[in-house]
Amino acid sequence: MMFAAAAAALLITMLLVLLRAFMGPTLYDRILAVNTFGTKTVLMIAVLGFLMGRPEFLDIALVYALINFIGTIAVLKFFRYGDLGRAGKGEP
DSSP states (O other): OOHHHHHHHHHHHHHHHHHHHHHHHHHHHHHHHHHHHHHHHHHHHHHHHHTTTTTHHHHHHHHHHHHHHHHHHHHHHHHHHSOOOOOOOOOO
């Protein structure tokens, strides 16, 4: 019962984060909201895995967390430098 309540609370917070992602005043607020949504998704996968008795969902949650982290770094780098292939403006 408690894990079902946790899943419901996660759904509510995911909806609030989506609202922030669409209404964020700056680009960085939107990126932070999308990253937070990804983190909440990882938590939701873990809770659902527990509720359904499928411990292998934790592996899926960990892979999703890594993809979320790398994706956020890539998006931030793209918006900062306009390119993903170079380290910065001063380097050749």
